[in-house]
Amino acid sequence: MPNDHDILHALFEAALKAALPDGKFDGCLPGKPKGRTIVLGAGKASARMAAVFEEAWAGAGGRCQGLVVTRYGHAVPTQSIEIVEAAHPVPDEAGLEAAKRILALAQEAGPDDLVVCLMSGGASALLSLPAEGVTLADKQALNRALLKSGAPIGEMNLVRKSLSAIKGGRLAVAAARAQLVTYLISDVPGDDPASIGSGPTIPERVDPEVALAILRRYGIDVPSHIVGAIRSNAVTEPVEGGAVHMLATPKMALDAAAAKARELGLNALVLGDALEGEAREMGRVMAGIAHSALMHGEPARAPCVLLSGGETTVTVRGQGRGGRNAEFLLSLALSLKGEGGVSAIACDTDGIDGSEDNAGAWFDSGLFESARAKGIDLAAHLETNDAYTAFAQLDRLVVTGPTLTNVNDFRCILIRP
Incomplete structure (x- = not known):
C-alpha cells in the first residue's frame, strides 16, 4: 500500500477531479433559441465552466457569446465568451465593472434569447454591484469585517446580497424577458442554490431585518446609510428563475x-x-x-x-x-x-x-x-x-x-x- x-x-x-465541470453538461443542455445564447457567470470555477459549456454547446450545433468574471489567475482560454478577472475575497473595480456589464447584457436579452448563467463559489465578491446609495468602498469595508467576524458563509452571503443590485435574484429580474438556465457548482453547506454566489438568478425574498440582525450579532457597526440601503433594497416583485442544474457538489x-x-x-x-x-x-x-x-x-x-x-x-x-x-x-x-x-x-x-x-x-x-x-x-x-x-x-x-x-x-x- x-x-x-x-x-x-x-x-x-x-475529489478535485469529480468537482470539475468537464462532461457535466451532457444531458442537461437547453434547446437552441431562435435568438442569441448569452452566457453570463461569476465565480472561481466560472471560467472553466464557460470553456466546457462553450465546447458542449458548439457540439450541439449552437453558438454563444457572453461575459464571465473569475478570480485573478483563474482564467482559461475560450472561443467566444469573454473572461474577466477580478479580486476575491474583497471586491475591486474590475469586479464592479464586470458586474455592470453582466447586468446590462441580461437587461438587453429579449424573448427569443437564451441566457445561460454559470455560478460557483466566489461569485459573491467577484460580482459586486452595490445597491443604490452604497459605494464599492462601503462593500469592501463590510466584506473585510465579515471575513474577520467568524460568521458562517451563509450569513455572510445573506448580508452581501442585501446590499447588491445584482445578487439575490436581481439578475433574474434583469433577464426576465428571456429564457433563463442556471448551472451551479456548489461551495455551500446544503447546496442551496440561493446561497451559491448569493444566488443572482435565484429569486428570494429576504427580510432586511434579518441581515441587520446578523451584523449586530457579530458586532459589526455600519453607517446609517448602509442600514437604509439594506431596508430599501428588498426584492418585492415576483419573477421566474428558470431551470437550475447542479454540476458538482461537495x-x-x-x-x-x-x-x-x-x-x-x-x-x-x-x-x-x-x-x-x-x-x-x-x-x-x-x-x-x-x-x-x-x-x-x-x-x-x-x-x-x-x-x-x-x-x-x-x-x-x-x-x-x-x-x-x-x-x-x-x-x-x-x-x-x-x-x-x-x-x-x-x-x-x-x-x-x-x-x-x-x-x-x-x-x-x-x-x-x-x-x-x-x-x-x-x-x-x-x-x-x-x-x-x-x-x-x-x-x-x-x-x-x-x-x-x-x-x-x-x-x-x-x-x-
Missing part, C-alpha cells in the same frame, strides 16, 4: 474520494459534506472521532479514512498567517498529541486556503518530531492563527495553484492500525 502522503494526496486529487467530491480509498483497500466513511463551526473546535472533535476509530473500530474500522466537507470559520485573534484548513489541521494534530497511526490532509478545493498561496496542508506521525527538531512551538502557532507558517516551516503545505473548481473544504483523516 502507498505511504500516507501519497494516499492523502491521491484522495484529494480524486458530496460528489467526497464520494469520489471514498471510492478511491476503497480501491486502495481502505474502509471509507463520509462524516458529512456540510460541517460548519470554528476550525480549531472542529479539529478537536475530529481528533476524538479518529481516536475512537483507532482504539475501538468505531465509527469505522482501520485501515480507514474519515472524510468530511463543508466550511469552517476562523475568528481571528492573532496576527499570523492562517487559513481555515491549516488551522483545523493544526488543531487536529495537537489534539491527537502525536498519536501513532493517524495522518490527515485538509484543503480548500479552489486551491486557496483563505488568502494564502496554498490549498491547505497535511501531516503524518512524524509531525511532532520534525517540529521539535526545528524548535517550532505548534501550540503557539495555533494560538496566533499562524498555522500556515508552522506547516510551511515543516514542508507540509499543499500547493496546487488554481484548481478551476470550488466545492468547499476537503478533509481526510487516514487511520492505520
Whole structure:
C-alpha cells in the first residue's frame, strides 16, 4: 500500500477531479433559441465552466457569446465568451465593472434569447454591484469585517446580497424577458442554490431585518446609510428563475474520494459534506472521532479514512498567517498529541486556503518530531492563527495553484492500525 502522503494526496486529487465541470453538461443542455445564447457567470470555477459549456454547446450545433468574471489567475482560454478577472475575497473595480456589464447584457436579452448563467463559489465578491446609495468602498469595508467576524458563509452571503443590485435574484429580474438556465457548482453547506454566489438568478425574498440582525450579532457597526440601503433594497416583485442544474457538489467530491480509498483497500466513511463551526473546535472533535476509530473500530474500522466537507470559520485573534484548513489541521494534530497511526490532509478545493498561496496542508506521525527538531512551538502557532507558517516551516503545505473548481473544504483523516 502507498505511504500516507501519497494516499492523502491521491484522495484529494480524486475529489478535485469529480468537482470539475468537464462532461457535466451532457444531458442537461437547453434547446437552441431562435435568438442569441448569452452566457453570463461569476465565480472561481466560472471560467472553466464557460470553456466546457462553450465546447458542449458548439457540439450541439449552437453558438454563444457572453461575459464571465473569475478570480485573478483563474482564467482559461475560450472561443467566444469573454473572461474577466477580478479580486476575491474583497471586491475591486474590475469586479464592479464586470458586474455592470453582466447586468446590462441580461437587461438587453429579449424573448427569443437564451441566457445561460454559470455560478460557483466566489461569485459573491467577484460580482459586486452595490445597491443604490452604497459605494464599492462601503462593500469592501463590510466584506473585510465579515471575513474577520467568524460568521458562517451563509450569513455572510445573506448580508452581501442585501446590499447588491445584482445578487439575490436581481439578475433574474434583469433577464426576465428571456429564457433563463442556471448551472451551479456548489461551495455551500446544503447546496442551496440561493446561497451559491448569493444566488443572482435565484429569486428570494429576504427580510432586511434579518441581515441587520446578523451584523449586530457579530458586532459589526455600519453607517446609517448602509442600514437604509439594506431596508430599501428588498426584492418585492415576483419573477421566474428558470431551470437550475447542479454540476458538482461537495458530496460528489467526497464520494469520489471514498471510492478511491476503497480501491486502495481502505474502509471509507463520509462524516458529512456540510460541517460548519470554528476550525480549531472542529479539529478537536475530529481528533476524538479518529481516536475512537483507532482504539475501538468505531465509527469505522482501520485501515480507514474519515472524510468530511463543508466550511469552517476562523475568528481571528492573532496576527499570523492562517487559513481555515491549516488551522483545523493544526488543531487536529495537537489534539491527537502525536498519536501513532493517524495522518490527515485538509484543503480548500479552489486551491486557496483563505488568502494564502496554498490549498491547505497535511501531516503524518512524524509531525511532532520534525517540529521539535526545528524548535517550532505548534501550540503557539495555533494560538496566533499562524498555522500556515508552522506547516510551511515543516514542508507540509499543499500547493496546487488554481484548481478551476470550488466545492468547499476537503478533509481526510487516514487511520492505520
